[in-house]
Amino acid sequence: MEPVLFYGVPSGCSLASIIALEWLGRPYRLSRVEMMEQPWPSAFARINPKMKTPALVLGDGDTLTESLAILMHIARRGQEGSGTTERIPSRAAGAKSPDDGLAEMLAYLTTDFFNAFGPLWLAYESGELDAGSKAMLRKLGETDVRREFAYLNRHLAKKDWLLGGEVPTVADAYLYAVARWADYHDIFNLEREYPEVFRLLSKLRQEPAVQFAVAIENGEDVRGNGAFLGHVTLQDALK
Structure with missing residues (x-):
């Protein structure tokens, strides 16, 4: 059976896993989780007891959770056999192995970079907070996000992609x-204040896999490169 990726909408970080699966080009299905609909179906706990997306049900029925683990798994699949896309194997310069470089970058992105947005989301989603508390959270979040974008802007100054290769990797997707x-x-104004990050994101926006993943997230009926075999319901995935 082909893998099934459970992805969250709207605007979930699981978009990265859809992009990576498209780059991989091997058969897969998707299952959509509307994150704003609370509570989530209790049966989803059988897929991921943490009640979070993404979650990838593998061909043998085992489940892999956490973006870092899922993206590393997809990257390793891309390194196996022949006929796989060049975009999946990670490429890093210097003494570190390719897997080391990819793991290091993904660890940073899924912790420091992801968590920098935490105060902003808390301010946005917490209706019971007063205006002063929300303003404090927003100021904290803006400071944290600016720090991470500044780091990435410096990191990308002499690189086409995050890992320095000629093509994007799953880290760029995340x-x-x-x-x-x-x-x-x-x-902030991304183009003016962090032009290197803006440049990379603009290039990624032209990637067919990125355009496909965004269309999927928006609920559009798209086919991609042929690897996507359609959506399945939670109930069907649990059979």
């Missing part, structure tokens, strides 16, 4: 999925 939150919260 960056795209999360970096767009800065626009959502209207923090």
